[in-house]
Amino acid sequence: MTALLNELSAIAGAAFAAEGLSQSFGQVTRSDRPDLAQFQCNGALAAAKQAKASPRAIADKVAARLKADPLFAKVEIAGPGFINLDLTDAALTVRGAALAKDDTLGAPQTGKGKAVVIDFGGPNVAKTMHVGHLRSSVIGDSLQRLFRANGWTVTSDIHLGDWGLQMGQLITEVAHRGIAPIYFDADYAGPYPAQSPVTMDDLEVMFPAASAACKADESRLAEARRATAELQDGRPGYRALWQHFFNVSKVGLDREFASLGVHFDLWKGEASVDAITIPMVEDLKARGIAVESEGALVIPVERNSDKKEMPPLILVKSDGAVLYGTTDLATIVDRVRSQDPDLILYVVDQRQHLHFEQVFRAAEKAGLAGKAVLEHAGFGTMNGTDGKPFKTRAGGVMKLFDLIAMVAAEAEKRLAEQGIGAEYPPEERAEIARKVGIATLKFADLSNYRLTDYVFDLERFSKFEGKTGPYLQYAAVRIQSILRRAAEQGLAVGAPAIHSPEERTLFLQLLGLPDAMQAAEERRAPNILCDYAFTLAQHYSRFYAEHHILSEADADLRAARLGLCRLTLDVLVKVLTLLGIEVPERM
């Protein structure tokens, strides 16, 4: 199935081409003025500039050709040369039926035959996840769902932060605390205990302590750097300790991502590419791509065309340890070997943009990326209502787990206030509250454009009205409820049809799903899906308020309306799935 706008653009494009003008002028969009028309084409204005002719004259000729097409109920020229288009209800109905029959609901197969690796999440080993990880996880997850739906072969990778100085800091902290001396005994040959000497709770305390100690004390920092280099060099006790950190952290991370409903195909990290890092570095050195500079090994990445300073990418520090730029490069090598992707998408904080520019340039210079396009899909910072990075009232970092629990508690409170779930079993109430809470968080995050910083407002998250996740769930739940009653009463569900303005508007929106999916993919922008879903729910609510469905006496009309309900539900659930939002049976 072709997306509707693509179909209309092709038709208009052909009309322009028949007038000896570029087909590209035929681009059709949804009308900015729904009161005047359903769709519009502004190509005549642009064509006029190029052809040095009157826009009205061009529009007249193109419109004359379009009028011959029975698809259109109306072809009109307005203003300086806009071509306004309406489709016939018959044309809309046919396309609605096709959409309803299509298992993918018209998903544009833009990614057919193409592979993408999406790198997101990026939590650190030994640190609990906090609200700052929300964006990468939620945006990245939505993108992986979208790309997959659009036909891409997707591999998602959590890319754990598990190999840098932070590991050295933690190791020295364990040493200083004297918790497990055996791991520091150079004469001990192993084996090391299977039981971790530290718990996740321990790590949560030790990490900030280690970080603070290194900040305050230079000798302590030097020690941590040494430990990092030794870890990377393969010192057995340190490797064993690292494995414990990893295992302990993995349990906590599994819990966090499960509660968020986020799945990764790969749980690789910086350490995963340890074995190929040194050979890669040697190779880069041998080929003269990596060079010595101020005691470190670097890849110069500046270009003549640069307007800004572009520092080189540091591969190996003067103390012998590698950095995350090095592991990022090695990870590219690893991904090209195992996935050979067409695209690698990094869903990482925008503040790391320069870093990725360096890495991408280095990869290109060294020819490491194969056919892959490397792209950083950055996102803005999450701030508190004061415009500063978000903190709890106590001034600490809010954990993701606590945040989810808090929002779910609000949702449960709301449920109690409505008096609606009183008869539901407690487990179901809790499950509804969880789904509503997650929907609130995800939708609030995803509906902002990726790159803008956004204000993380707890108060906003305890409201479930207006343009929110629960509004969309509520619309879906009401449809489910109607369809359930219809089934109980043995009412037939027929093909959707158009009998009123509300139904026509709803139809037009339903047919826009493929366009929304395509646009969201192109711009790597889930907020386009959010807007689409919200508008869909709004149009449905208007239809719902205006027309009675179950009590409609005319059986054919009732069946058609039930069909429209079902199609709306299918489309709504589909979009919500792309956003990572679940719809409860009732709420």
Place this chain on the structure above:
RNA sequence: GCACCCGUAGCUCAGCUGGAUAGAGUGUCGCCCUCCGAAGGCGAAGGUCGCAGGUUCGAAUCCUGCCGGGUGCGCCA
């Protein structure tokens, strides 16, 4: 100093491959449950699109310069 991101209604945000009257939500003020779930629907008020130039028939959107906020800039991630 240089670079990147941002500045749109009281608040939170869309819109930015140039196009017709700049849109939502929230808040404020009205109206709508004897009928499918009111976490809903309908309506009103609310904007010099940071400022100043430029390109264009046409600029919130493109270019330049300012102002304001955020961020980054060789051995952290």
